[in-house]
Amino acid sequence: MFNAVISLCEKHGFLKKIKLEQLKVGPTGCLLMQNLKNEWFHNTVTNKDISVFLSDNNDFRETLEFAKNMCLDRLPFGIAEIINTKSSAQEFLDYYTEKAKDNIDFQNLFGNDRVTLKCTIFTAPSESIPFFHQWQRHRRIWWRKFSPNPGIYSLSDIKTDNNNIQSVQIMANYPWGSQLIESLALYPKPKGIIDHKFKFGKKSLSPHTVVSNIDMSSMFINTLCDAYAEPEYKDTKRTLLRFHRKLAPYSISFSIASGLPAGVSTELNDLALYLTRQLRTKHVSTLFLPSSSKLSLDAQWRQYDELGIPYGVLLNEKTLKDGLVLLRSRDTTLKEQVHVTDLVSYVEQLFKNY
Amino acid sequence: MFNAVISLCEKHGFLKKIKLEQLKVGPTGCLLMQNLKNEWFHNTVTNKDISVFLSDNNDFRETLEFAKNMCLDRLPFGIAEIINTKSSAQEFLDYYTEKAKDNIDFQNLFGNDRVTLKCTIFTAPSESIPFFHQWQRHRRIWWRKFSPNPGIYSLSDIKTDNNNIQSVQIMANYPWGSQLIESLALYPKPKGIIDHKFKFGKKSLSPHTVVSNIDMSSMFINTLCDAYAEPEYKDTKRTLLRFHRKLAPYSISFSIASGLPAGVSTELNDLALYLTRQLRTKHVSTLFLPSSSKLSLDAQWRQYDELGIPYGVLLNEKTLKDGLVLLRSRDTTLKEQVHVTDLVSYVEQLFKNY
The missing domain is CATH 3.40.50.800 (Anticodon-binding domain)
Incomplete structure (x- = not known):
């Protein structure tokens, strides 16, 4: 079925095979990408209880300084990032995204150039766990909202590693297996931020961070796979893409x-x-x-x-x-x-x- | 005055000086960039009499094939591109953008990484000249629409070079001099496209192209300079950015x-x-x-x-x-x-x- 999706999408300019197992986004696909990015932006940057600041050229540290200033050091606030990486700079992403066992490697279908949509929320330690749980639900609802098959989206179990980092994945379940589409994590001792002091109420403290990572290519290919349908129609099959x-x-x-x-x-x-x-x-x-x-x-x-x-x-x-x-x-x-x-x-x- | 703009913008996270004469976009600036890109998209890709197809990874040729197919080879149609380049790959841009004599080098303020918003319209030769003139007016109106000082935007005279290429610039006129913000050109024999055949009415012919080029950084810094104002207020000056x-x-x-x-x-x-x-x-x-x-x-x-x-x-x-x-x-x-x-x-x- 995955191959049927790919050939339909190739026919209509969503994507193009450039070599064995490697794809490229086509003109219609560019429009879809644009809409996906916009919806992410509306949900993550605009539509929140929390002020979120945007950074799109890998300067997390400077954006943090700016955000901290704007918020008078008060928690919570967030930083959204659009990160462009080559596979070679993959290490720092692997730090956040624990790889799930995919049948198809959504992330690598489009080669080396990778765009990651990332959002980091700085919260007070006392609020981080309820916030993490609320965010998981909220993010799963977001994926379901745009899907013609909301039932395929599920949350994995929460894993806690040796450093006390909790992580959870949002998966899309297809006939051929589960695909990772977003990973969420709670860092009680976020690297490099631990020495910054923030205010919460009358207290001064080190924040926890809740981080979401979405790989743009995975989101794109997932949207196509999810939309693909072949309902019966007048004794034959009608192929369509049921986009939101x-x-x-x-x-x-x-x-x-x-x-x-x-x-x-x-x-x-x-x-x-x-x-x-x-x-x-x-x-x-x-x-x-x-x-x-x-x-x-x-x-x-x-x-x-x-x-x-x-x-x-x-x-x-x-x-x-x-x-x-x-x-x-x-x-x-x-x-x-x-x-x-x-x-x-x-x-x-x-x-x-x- | 330009320096006053830069320091105000630095204070509020629009941009950041990273070294002498080199700037970087800040968190607030990212939001402005996003809005500028959106408005360009609405005007160029969505809002036209002509079907425009989008390409954002330097594959003009493939997008052209796709667009030609979708339009059954019929003129007119267009291709919009978001082109990322390093300065080293500057040659092919220089081919299109004839450099104006700027007082301040808007294009190079942000270093090597450059984003160009480009749109190429394929028209029938019989319609290309009226279309070119109409587009000049239309584009100048677009810049004026978003400006608190619409009077500063003007069109340069049309120049025709040895290859019969007509070009014209949209300039923004500041106290310190004129800045190039968009260049438009009409190519009667577009390179590499001349052997493609298109249909127009019942005829088969080679198209002319009308091309618009906007450098993203120039558009960004122009928006800031244009918005800057220091009106009198209660016997003192009030500094503000009058964005649309x-x-x-x-x-x-x-x-x-x-x-x-x-x-x-x-x-x-x-x-x-x-x-x-x-x-x-x-x-x-x-x-x-x-x-x-x-x-x-x-x-x-x-x-x-x-x-x-x-x-x-x-x-x-x-x-x-x-x-x-x-x-x-x-x-x-x-x-x-x-x-x-x-x-x-x-x-x-x-x-x-x-």
Whole structure:
């Protein structure tokens, strides 16, 4: 099944095989990456009870100084990092990420260049254990929220090593085995930070840290594997990528019914172009291809389902008379009628919530 | 004045001097970078009449193949790239960006690692010149849109070189001289693409390309210089960064009036924390620091103005009685009353539009 995912994704520009067992992100994949990073950013940097400061060029120490200053040395606060490494600089990552027994090596599918999304929260020792537990739940919920198969995400047992470091992994369970997608750890004596003094209430103390590590490539390939589905459809299989609407590289597609007189086709094309512009102005990622009036509808739906586009707009001859378009859902294949004047606000509503 | 900008920005974590004449992006700067990249993405990749495909690992050729396929070889379409280079690989950039005579070398302030945001549009030869002109206007408008001093942006004259390549620069004019911030060019015989055949209407032809290049560091430092202002305020100078609300690293801050009884202060703190959570859930970047109830209001406003935060919420003793908070504007220093229950939706409205 993993191979089926890879070949589907290669066909649609999510990724590209460059040599045996080595992949590269394609143009559609870049858009997915972007959305994944954005959601991580919203969850980790913006959306927290805790102030989190961002560092994206390996200067943890300076960011810590700055954060400490901004917070008047008071706990808790956090530092989020986007870390670029070559495999050779892998040692310091191994310090944090204990390797799980994967059937497929998600991390190394994309070669040496590695991006790690890391977040370190500095907490008071008295609060670190409840916070660590709360964060585990919170992170697992996050993965489930974006998944069409929330049941596959589970937490491993907590392991405690000789240095009293507690660690736990979030795993995605596939037919071929479990894949590590995030590792969390609680450091009671964080290296290099132990001599910094922080304030908590009226006390002065050394903090504990709770650290999360996500390997970008693993997150990317996991999103593809998780989204892949082959439901039965009209006695045959329909292959699709069931991305969450916040992650899908394209939110909506446009199709024009085929076999129409040239004049009608041109008018519908202009209307579709107009609607595309309106949607893009609202930052809705819209796919409108020249093929939308050249290929059969079946071929178009197949392409858009395989690209994982949650909704498709169909314009047909009737649209010019009554102003109604059909909005097709990728997951149900059902179509509902929407008036062109309502389309933009309706689509905005559809994509607003999680 | 440039030095005043740099020292203000260093103070607030936008950047850091690492050695003479060399800078590094700080934690607050990372947030600004993120917002700049996002706006470029929305404008270039999402918000266009033309389908633009994204490539962020130097594989222009493969992305071109994919884009050509997706568009059934039909013009126009575009490719956006996020290019990471070391200065040593500078040759191929120089090919595109003709260096303007800057007073300050924006591009090299951040050392060797360079990120270029590039967009290449493939057009039919018959449409390339009007498109090139339209794009110049469009891009200049884009820069002006985010600027508190839109007048400083201007287009240079169009130059045509021996190979018939037309180029034009968007410049920002400062008291110390003009700075290059974007270069645009029209290539009638784009290198390496000339033998690809494309379709336009019923014709088969070689395309022209229109290319835009933005150096990320220049865009970043330009945003800081453009935002810097020292208006007169109560017989003295008030220093602030007047970021556009879509670019500001933090959208809103919270302050609690000082000198209140401990119990009141705690209650207001809880209320501020609650509102912060609500705003962050809506992805509004909110700054709520421990200093908000420890420093004097004047000191807090100074800090938030210098960080370029467009709005600040002030909670005081009255808030607990009538539910009203004060919303202070960075630019006018005026405060308006808002009820706590309306705050989130009101702030969303404030940040919705450009």
